[in-house]
Amino acid sequence: MKKIYVLDTNVLLHDPNAIFTFQEHEVIIPAVVLEEIDSKKRNADEIGRNARHVSRLLDGLREVGHLHGGVPLPNGGSLKVELNHRSFVRLQEMFGEITNDNRILAVALNYQLEEREKSDPRTVAIVSKDVLVRIKADVLGLMAQDYLTDRTAEPDELYSGYSTLKVHPSVIDEFYTYRFLAIKPLQLPYTLYPHEFIILKDEMGTGKSALLKVNGDASRLEPLYLSNDPIWGISARNAQQRMALELLLSDEIPLVTITGKAGTGKTLLALAAGLAKVEDDHKYKKLLIARPVVPMGKDIGYLPGEKEEKLRPWMQPIYDNLEFLFDTKKSGDIDKILMGLGSIQVEALTYIRGRSIPGQFIIIDEAQNLSRHEVKTIVSRVGEGSKIVLMGDPEQIDHPYLDATSNGLSYIVEQFKQEGISGHIMLEKGERSRLAQLAADLL
Structure with a gap:
């Protein structure tokens, strides 16, 4: 089922093309987000560049139709600049101050209340990179999520560039004899990448080991070419x-x-x-x-x-x-x-x-x-x-x-x-x- 995603300003300033990443769903940009983007467009940094890029994208979509009525997006979804769901009454009891963040939350909340009155309600979610906005949304009973489209692996899953491999001692002996090891016969359960380092250790528990590097086409393991001699007085520790x-x-x-x-x-x-x-x-x-x-x-x-x-x-x-x-x-x-x-x-x-x-x-x-x-x-x-x-x-x-x-x-x-x-x-x-x-x- 199609969903409604309400975007926070920080999402667009982080990735100007974010509006195209929500597939067939409806994307809502509150009017206050446009005001915040406008205030950043003169910055001479990356945020200013992104603000100007968002402005150009919206101006291009304006030629397709009226943004306040909703325009189709290339991925099958739609985009709408919201002007009519800004009522702050329902947030007044919890968050009395009328800040820009609270105005964005108000748009999402009013959409959710409106959808609940329908026979086939759509899910409403607010997308923000601001942790406190997501916490506030949770307090209000709104679905909230971070913008994850451009994320790589989780911090503990990021590529480290080396791994330790326990092998039979005969494999280490083979490397010292021939000065290389073919990767395919090792039948590893994971992929080795070009120039990745491998620390071979004896699976029998002895102190036998070797330090190797994957070659450029990831076909074999080779010894390191450099000795541990000092470079400008610096040695590897x-x-x-x-x-x-x-x-x-x-x-x-x-x-x-x-x-x-x-x-x-x-x-x-x-x-x-x-x-x-x-x-x-x-x-x-x-x-x-x-x-x-x-x-x-x-x-x-x-x-x-x-x-x-x-x-x-x-x-x-x-x-x-x-x-x-x-x-x-x-x-x-x-x-x-x-x-x-x-x-x-x-x-x-x-x-x-x-x-x-x-x-x-x-x-x-x-x-x-x-x-x-x-x-x-x-x-x-x-x-x-x-x-x-x-x-x-x-x-x-x-x-x-x-x-x-x-x-x-x-x-x-x-x-x-x-x-x-x-x-x-x-x-x-x-x-x-x-x-x-x-x-x-x-x-």
Whole structure:
């Protein structure tokens, strides 16, 4: 049976094409949602872009028919901008204040009351990414749900980039003898992806083990090509860090994604690998490091000075790692070093859009704060002969409309895991300090 879905503003600001994802059902956009979208359309960020996109979509549908009367959608459903179900009387007892959220709830509630009077009532549901709106809807007896269409796997189901496999000790002996293992004869109960790492362990309980990597076409297991020698003074402290360096230093993998909690070494490993490839091997012309300008907590407002001075507070975590790698002693030394080298560029992602970037080692830090559209925009900037590394912690998101499964980093990990040009690893063990590891685990 067809249903009625009432959309909250945050759903459209998160995914402007959400109106086309409800199949044959009726989609309702309350008039107050249009007002909120209008207030966001001048923003110079992703939310503003989405607001403008929604406006254009609705304007295009307006040519099909009157939006207040309902217009058909390509998927068989219909869309209606609601003007006549705004009565706030029934919400007055529970939620006295007339806020925009409560107005949206009022539209859904009035629709539900109207449907109950029919002989064949339709289910009414409000769709919102705001947890409190969904809780309020539940209090009112309304069906409420999150917008899940663009979600990837659940956080504990996200692709980790490695797995442990218990085998007969003869299989491990065979690998050390022939330096490879064909995947098909192993008859694994699950699929292995290109450049996935495998830890073989003896099923008999001995200490015999091996660390291998799936090749580019996922046909066989091969040894890691790199030794554990230091890279710019950085050595892998655990198996996952060694896997990360294997991906970062491989010239055959132009897209690398790294996830992990704070302190697992994501930024330091990526910078060390980038410096090795640019300054030592001269494989790339430039090392470009960028991160999104998304504040944690309250924004600090406008900053004085030229572009470099404005960006410095946002980019300081990058400079901290560079100071460690270059072993600088005094404040300001790193700026002189970077100026002298000329091959290392630290930018905000604001200045990446619209560029074509060939022959560079590109590091995108804090990529969990990017939307799917932003990730697509950035990766599509990558030119011939470039390598791009996206890293971040999907559980540590500061963007108001993203979560652990809908952010751009998780999205690209899941979308590219079957591709031979990409590799992914999830770092789990914190190496910053014991206190940092406990904070990441307990807080």
